[in-house]
Amino acid sequence: xxxxxxxxxxxxxxxxxxxxxxxxxxxxxxxxxxxxxxxxxxxxxxxxxxxxxxxxxxxxxxxxxxxxxxxxxxxxxxxxxxxxxxxxxxxxxxxxxxxxxxxxxxxxxxxxxx
Amino acid sequence: xxxxxxxxxxxxxxxxxxxxxxxxxxxxxxxxxxxxxxxxxxxxxxxxxxxxxxxxxxxxxxxxxxxxxxxxxxxxxxxxxxxxxxxxxxxxxxxxxxxxxxxxxxxxxxxxx
Numbered sequence: 001x002x003x004x005x006x007x008x009x010x011x012x013x014x015x016x017x018x019x020x021x022x023x024x025x026x027x028x029x030x031x032x033x034x035x036x037x038x039x040x041x042x043x044x045x046x047x048x049x050x051x052x053x054x055x056x057x058x059x060x061x062x063x064x065x066x067x068x069x070x071x072x073x074x075x076x077x078x079x080x081x082x083x084x085x086x087x088x089x090x091x092x093x094x095x096x097x098x099x100x101x102x103x104x105x106x107x108x109x110x111x112x113x114x
Numbered sequence: 115x116x117x118x119x120x121x122x123x124x125x126x127x128x129x130x131x132x133x134x135x136x137x138x139x140x141x142x143x144x145x146x147x148x149x150x151x152x153x154x155x156x157x158x159x160x161x162x163x164x165x166x167x168x169x170x171x172x173x174x175x176x177x178x179x180x181x182x183x184x185x186x187x188x189x190x191x192x193x194x195x196x197x198x199x200x201x202x203x204x205x206x207x208x209x210x211x212x213x214x215x216x217x218x219x220x221x222x223x224x225x226x227x
Contacts, residue, residue, distance in 0.1 A: 034215075046215060046216070100162055
C-alpha cells in the first residue's frame with residue numbers, strides 16, 4: 001500500500017523568504033508524484049507533477065520540486081514567497097501507469113506573514 | 115472552457131437521510147473520480163469511473179455508491195448518513211484513466227446533523 005507523509009502540518013514564513021514543504025512517500029511500485037494547492041473554500045489546483053524524466057520539476061507560481069528516489073522524497077520549494085501563497089498544500093502519489101487513484105498527505109498549511 | 119462543476123455547493127442533512135451529489139467533468143474528459151475531504155485532512159479516494167465503468171474503489175462502506183452517465187457526468191450517492199459523513203466531497207476529471215493529472219471542482223460541502 002502507498003502512503004504519503006507531509007512532515008510539517010504548519011509552516012510560517014515571512015514574505016520574500018524562501019520556503020520548503022517536505023513530503024515523503026512509500027510505495028512498492030513506480031510512482032507519479034504531485035503537489036496540489038487549496039485556497040480557502042476552493043477545490044484543489046495542480047501546482048506540479050513528476051511522471052518521469054528530469055527529477056527537478058517546475059510548476060506554476062514559481063514553485064519547483066525535486067524527486068529523490070533513494071530518499072523517497074518530493075519536497076516543494078519556492079525561493080521567495082508572497083502573501084498570496086498562503087494556502088494548504090497537499091502532496092500526493094499514484095501508481096505509475098495505473099488508474100488515477102491519488103493518495104494524499106494530510107497537508108501543510110503555509111502561512112506567509114508581511 | 116468551463117471547469118469541473120459540482121452541485122449542490124452546500125447542503126445540510128440529518129442522520130439516516132440519503133444524499134446525491136452531482137459532477138460535470140471538463141468537456142472531453144472521460145474519467146471522473148470522487149474524493150472525501152474531512153476538515154483538517156487530505157482528500158481520500160472514494161471512486162474512479164472511466165468510460166462509464168467503475169475502475170477503482172477506496173475503503174468506503176457500501177453506503178457509498180456512484181455512477182457515470184453516457185455524457186460522462188457522474189453522481190455520488192450516500193445512504194443512511196452518519197455524522198462522520200460530514201465533509202467536502204470533491205469531484206475530479208481527467209482526459210484518460212491514467213494521465214495522473216486531475217482537475218478538481220470546488221466541491222460539495224455536506225453537513226450531517
